[in-house]
Amino acid sequence: MTARKAVTSASVVTYLRSCINKGDLNPDDKLPSEREISERLQTTRVTTREALKQLEAQGVIYRSNRRGWFVTPDRIKYDPSRAMFFMDYVAEQGQQPFSRELQKTKIKADAEIALMMGVPIGEPLVELQRLRGSGVRPVYVERILLREKLLPGIDKKDLENSVSRVIRNDYQTEYGRIDLDMVVGSLSVTDAELLQAPAGYTSITIQRLSYDAKGEVLELDLEQWRHDALQLKVSLSS
Amino acid sequence: MTARKAVTSASVVTYLRSCINKGDLNPDDKLPSEREISERLQTTRVTTREALKQLEAQGVIYRSNRRGWFVTPDRIKYDPSRAMFFMDYVAEQGQQPFSRELQKTKIKADAEIALMMGVPIGEPLVELQRLRGSGVRPVYVERILLREKLLPGIDKKDLENSVSRVIRNDYQTEYGRIDLDMVVGSLSVTDAELLQAPAGYTSITIQRLSYDAKGEVLELDLEQWRHDALQLKVSLSS
DNA sequence: GAGTGGTCTAGACCACACT
DNA sequence: GTGTGGTCTAGACCACTCG
Numbered sequence: 001m002t003a004r005k006a007v008t009s010a011s012v013v014t015y016l017r018s019c020i021n022k023g024d025l026n027p028d029d030k031l032p033s034e035r036e037i038s039e040r041l042q043t044t045r046v047t048t049r050e051a052l053k054q055l056e057a058q059g060v061i062y063r064s065n066r067r068g069w070f071v072t073p074d075r076i077k078y079d080p081s082r083a084m085f086f087m088d089y090v091a092e093q094g095q096q097p098f099s100r101e102l103q104k105t106k107i108k109a110d111a112e113i114a115l116m117m118g119v120p121i122g123e124p125l126v127e128l129q130r131l132r133g134s135g136v137r138p139v140y141v142e143r144i145l146l147r148e149k150l151l152p153g154i155d156k157k158d159l160e161n162s163v164s165r166v167i168r169n170d171y172q173t174e175y176g177r178i179d180l181d182m183v184v185g186s187l188s189v190t191d192a193e194l195l196q197a198p199a200g201y202t203s204i205t206i207q208r209l210s211y212d213a214k215g216e217v218l219e220l221d222l223e224q225w226r227h228d229a230l231q232l233k234v235s236l237s238s
Numbered sequence: 239m240t241a242r243k244a245v246t247s248a249s250v251v252t253y254l255r256s257c258i259n260k261g262d263l264n265p266d267d268k269l270p271s272e273r274e275i276s277e278r279l280q281t282t283r284v285t286t287r288e289a290l291k292q293l294e295a296q297g298v299i300y301r302s303n304r305r306g307w308f309v310t311p312d313r314i315k316y317d318p319s320r321a322m323f324f325m326d327y328v329a330e331q332g333q334q335p336f337s338r339e340l341q342k343t344k345i346k347a348d349a350e351i352a353l354m355m356g357v358p359i360g361e362p363l364v365e366l367q368r369l370r371g372s373g374v375r376p377v378y379v380e381r382i383l384l385r386e387k388l389l390p391g392i393d394k395k396d397l398e399n400s401v402s403r404v405i406r407n408d409y410q411t412e413y414g415r416i417d418l419d420m421v422v423g424s425l426s427v428t429d430a431e432l433l434q435a436p437a438g439y440t441s442i443t444i445q446r447l448s449y450d451a452k453g454e455v456l457e458l459d460l461e462q463w464r465h466d467a468l469q470l471k472v473s474l475s476s
Numbered sequence: 477g478a479g480t481g482g483t484c485t486a487g488a489c490c491a492c493a494c495t
Numbered sequence: 496g497t498g499t500g501g502t503c504t505a506g507a508c509c510a511c512t513c514g
Contacts, residue, residue: 067512
């Protein structure tokens with residue numbers, strides 16, 4: 001009998017981790033192809049893929065579409081309790097942020113949105129869709145719903161970089177309470193496409209409801225993050 | 239040619255979702271075995287398993303050890319900004335909470351812990367490990383590190399149900415600032431075992447550093463949650 | 477056009493859970 | 496003991512990316 005001992009996915013994980021830790025592979029570097037790894041370690045693609053998925057779950061590597069596997073750069077530290085802007089805090093962490101406006105339209109609140117925002121059905125809103133990333137990698141898509149009633153003419157402003165800055169400067173409106181809601185799930189087909197991830201990729205959904213100083217709802221922000229791109233930090237003082 | 243069209247994992251997902259939505263399967267119900275599903279839908283176990291993993295990522299079903307797949311009950315809504323206790327808010331949401339003390343020992347801060355807590359290396363601490371769940375399902379493990387210096391004799395108290403209550407009532411100490419840190423990752427072998435999940439299961443890591451009113455660090459809380467068991471809600475007032 | 481990741485087939489063995 | 500989930504082998508085809 002030639003009885004070759006089966007190669008476990010755990011050993012493939014160990015091997016790949018060591019490559020990354022040794023520095024043979026740096027953040028955003030591409031890993032060798034699945035077939036090449038399999039051949040090198042004398043195993044099958046299924047086992048190699050299993051190992052890759054484990055590392056992906058740990059946030060060590062990530063996938064980009066059908067282009068391959070890459071080493072994950074540091075997570076973006078995001079503190080929703082600090083009044084800071086994406087473009088600023090990513091830069092502060094030594095990475096290059098980018099922001100792309102995908103859509104800006106006037107809509108009317110449907111039943112679902114109205115419920116989430118606590119406004120009447122049919123209330124006029126401005127919907128803004130953005131894609132944001134760090135370096136070469138898109139990290140989240142967001143959908144922002146703004147109440148035109150409280151922010152007249154907001155649809156004509158440049159909102160690509162920061163909505164909060166416009167609200168503060170152009171409307172002399174300060175934020176009051178913010179309600180955050182976070183859940184781990186997986187990406188829809190359309191969101192996955194935008195984030196250059198396979199459908200079903202593990203994601204973090206953040207829903208943020210912002211009020212003004214008088215307690216009126218200003219905006220609803222729905223974010224979908226690649227799970228491995230985010231580290232959430234919140235500071236509470238009671 | 240007999241050329242049977244390949245069955246896609248997407249169609250298996252659709253089929254299982256419909257079973258759950260129709261009410262054929264209720265929360266915590268066990269799904270049929272992988273082989274049975276495969277045979278019923280004329281496909282292989284690999285494809286069925288792929289579908290099950292997709293539903294797992296979405297949080298629709300969960301695994302328990304080697305016992306099988308089950309329908310996920312509602313997520314526990316957890317608001318760290320409210321002064322509430324696990325046992326209370328789970329009950330409030332109509333589920334039966336449980337809490338089990340796994341360990342309680344006196345230790346000295348090692349380098350890693352000292353750094354996280356901002357205390358000197360070697361500072362005496364009380365380490366408490368607990369396992370908590372809802373219904374029949376364990377949902378998170380936690381490791382609590384308490385500063386004996388500020389909480390003398392804390393190791394002799396009953397801490398199974400609520401540390402915060404003891405601190406408040408027995409030490410007349412109020413909490414001040416709380417720093418939260420959240421990240422999505424995967425379970426270690428030991429944590430997975432405690433949570434009756436396979437190693438590598440997707441998890442949410444929550445790190446909570448609590449200060450007293452004077453700004454002194456009181457405790458460090460390290461929690462590992464099953465990703466599908468938690469919905470985090472935070473209310474911030476600026 | 478060559479090569480890659482994404483997916484599916486059709487088996488197999490093992491360790492553990494349940495009865 | 497029986498059956499289950501967990502894992503691995505050894506192929507195959509397709510759709511897409513990249514050069």
